[in-house]
Amino acid sequence: MNWKLKDVLMIAVCAVLFGVIFLGATYAGGMFYGVLAPVGMASLGYEPFYGIYFLGGAFALYVMRKPGTGIIAEILAAIIETLLGNFFGPIIILSGLVQGLGFELVIALKKYKKWDIVTLIEASICCSIMTLIYNLIVSGYNKIAVPVLLLMLAVRIVSAIVFDAFINKAVGDRLAKAGVLNGYEISRGLNDDPED
Amino acid sequence: MSRIKVEKLNPSVKAITVLLAAILISFQYITVLNTAIFVMSLLVLLFFSNAKPKRFIAIFIPALIAAFGIFLLGLYYARGNTTVTESLGSLSTDPYAVRAAMMNNLSTALQLSTRLLAYAGLGIMFALTTDGEEFISSLVHQCGLSPKFAYGIIAAVNLMPKMLDELKTVKLAFKARGIKAGTLSPKVLFTMLVNSIRWSESLALAMESKGFTGDRNRTYYSVTKVRWYDIACSAVLLGGIVAGMILLR
Numbered sequence: 001m002n003w004k005l006k007d008v009l010m011i012a013v014c015a016v017l018f019g020v021i022f023l024g025a026t027y028a029g030g031m032f033y034g035v036l037a038p039v040g041m042a043s044l045g046y047e048p049f050y051g052i053y054f055l056g057g058a059f060a061l062y063v064m065r066k067p068g069t070g071i072i073a074e075i076l077a078a079i080i081e082t083l084l085g086n087f088f089g090p091i092i093i094l095s096g097l098v099q100g101l102g103f104e105l106v107i108a109l110k111k112y113k114k115w116d117i118v119t120l121i122e123a124s125i126c127c128s129i130m131t132l133i134y135n136l137i138v139s140g141y142n143k144i145a146v147p148v149l150l151l152m153l154a155v156r157i158v159s160a161i162v163f164d165a166f167i168n169k170a171v172g173d174r175l176a177k178a179g180v181l182n183g184y185e186i187s188r189g190l191n192d193d194p195e196d
Numbered sequence: 197m198s199r200i201k202v203e204k205l206n207p208s209v210k211a212i213t214v215l216l217a218a219i220l221i222s223f224q225y226i227t228v229l230n231t232a233i234f235v236m237s238l239l240v241l242l243f244f245s246n247a248k249p250k251r252f253i254a255i256f257i258p259a260l261i262a263a264f265g266i267f268l269l270g271l272y273y274a275r276g277n278t279t280v281t282e283s284l285g286s287l288s289t290d291p292y293a294v295r296a297a298m299m300n301n302l303s304t305a306l307q308l309s310t311r312l313l314a315y316a317g318l319g320i321m322f323a324l325t326t327d328g329e330e331f332i333s334s335l336v337h338q339c340g341l342s343p344k345f346a347y348g349i350i351a352a353v354n355l356m357p358k359m360l361d362e363l364k365t366v367k368l369a370f371k372a373r374g375i376k377a378g379t380l381s382p383k384v385l386f387t388m389l390v391n392s393i394r395w396s397e398s399l400a401l402a403m404e405s406k407g408f409t410g411d412r413n414r415t416y417y418s419v420t421k422v423r424w425y426d427i428a429c430s431a432v433l434l435g436g437i438v439a440g441m442i443l444l445r
Contacts, residue, residue, distance in 0.1 A: 003342075003344060003345075004400075005344050005348065005400045005403060005404060005408070005410055006396065006397060006400040008344050008345055008348035009348050009351060009352065009396035009397075009399050009400050010392075010393055010396040010397075011348075012348045012349050012351070012352030012353075012396070013351075013352045013355060013392045013393075013395055013396040013399070014389065014392050014393075014396075015352065016352045016353060016355060016356050016359060016392075017359060017388055017389065017392045020356065020359055020360060020363065021379055021380065021385065021388075024363075024379035024380070025379065025380055028378075028379070028380070033261070033265060037265070037268060039272070040268040040269055040271060040272025040273060041268075041269070041272075042264065042265035042268050042269070043262075043265040043266050043268070043269045045265070046262075046265075052380075076345065076348075076349065079332075079335075079349060080349060080352065080353055082211075082322075082323070082331075083328040083331065083332075083349070083353050084353065084356070085251075085254075085255055085323045086319065086323065087255050087256070087258055087259040087262075087316045087319050087320050087323065088315055088316065088319040089211075089214055089318060089319030089320065089321070089322035089323050090211035090212075090214050090215050090319070090322055091214065091215060091218045091315055091318070091319055092319075093211075093215065094215060094218065094219075137222055138218070138222045139266070139308070139311070139312070140222075140225065140307065140308045140311050142275070143225070143270065143274055143275055143304045143307065143308060144269060144270065144273050144274065144275055144308075145273045145274065145275045145276075146275065148269070148273040167382055167385070170382065171382060171385060171386050171389060174386060175386070175389060175390065175393070178390070180389075180390050180393050180394070181393065
């Protein structure tokens with residue numbers, strides 16, 4: 001696969017941006033944690049933000065539309081998070097891989113040809129399920145009662161659909177229309193510039 | 197002092213060791229072993245590293261909060277047991293069963309939270325003893341990461357302070373126009389993405405105009421190497437965990 005420096009930088013800079021926004025969101029989400037703690041659901045407080053967590057891969061894939069972009073972007077984002085001092089250290093590279101794989105799987109099954117909202121919603125759901133399976137094994141969630149897990153999954157899916165399907169598509173399309181993404185696959189045929 | 201320091205270990209070997217350790221940890225639920233891994237990480241940080249206590253606390257508190265969250269989750273909603281509310285309801289009828297269920301939940305809660313702490317101990321040990329640029333350089337030399345990705349990551353990470361400033365400016369600009377926009381609002385996200393994409397284009401242009409080609413055959417100021425003690429430390433840690441898994445089962 002031929003990666004241009006520009007593409008790599010775009011993914012990396014956006015990964016840092018999503019990292020910053022995610023951090024801001026989790027601070028704001030401390031409130032959820034506190035409210036839910038007395039009923040034992042503190043961990044559920046993290047779930048509404050999972051969609052932002054997946055955004056690095058989802059956005060890069062939606063813009064560039066090349067095989068492997070989602071996975072590579074998530075791994076890149078995870079390496080960056082490791083550098084910024086995440087307490088899981090390099091372990092998040094593993095979860096990055098699962099996230100990228102989860103989102104890209106649906107897109108890949110459609111041969112990177114379908115980019116409508118339904119496909120993105122399916123990808124968001126697939127990504128949520130895959131990451132919960134990762135949690136079942138790695139975080140030991142298979143020791144938790146099934147109804148609680150389903151509740152967590154439901155919140156995670158809603159969050160993923162909001163951020164990685166709706167916001168991702170809306171922002172991506174608007175950026176393309178504004179001409180910011182000229183040169184990327186998303187803009188092909190959109191602003192045909194004869195001089196380009 | 198010329199004592200052994202974790203900082204001197206090869207970052208890639210260290211990262212792979214931590215990853216493999218995490219995978220091993222995910223196969224067991226031995227509270228004692230998880231606690232031991234966590235305590236060992238703290239001791240290594242204390243005696244064999246130059247980690248600053250202030251940085252440790254800043255990174256440890258979120259881990260502790262997450263561990264407490266999952267402790268509560270296990271305590272209240274462990275599988276195969278009555279939840280707390282139910283058990284309180286039947287308290288008068290069958291106190292022994294309730295106590296057994298509570299004990300079971302407590303042990304699940306400890307299993308889950310100590311497991312998270314074991315991950316966090318290893319992760320923090322890595323984060324506090326690894327220089328970012330050395331890690332990336334090591335990924336190039338030991339793991340075959342392309343220089344294009346390596347320098348891309350370094351450039352993007354160094355852009356973060358500017359990005360935080362810009363985020364403040366963007367939010368202020370919306371506020372000045374009387375538009376309510378928090379960090380999570382799509383308006384802010386959109387503006388920040390426009391800036392980020394522009395930055396990435398300028399950065400690429402700047403790097404390429406200074407002669408960066410992303411070619412593998414470039415010269416390097418420093419080349420990280422794997423030495424015998426990297427492998428030895430890795431083997432000791434992983435061997436210790438495997439031994440713990442067998443002996444403490």
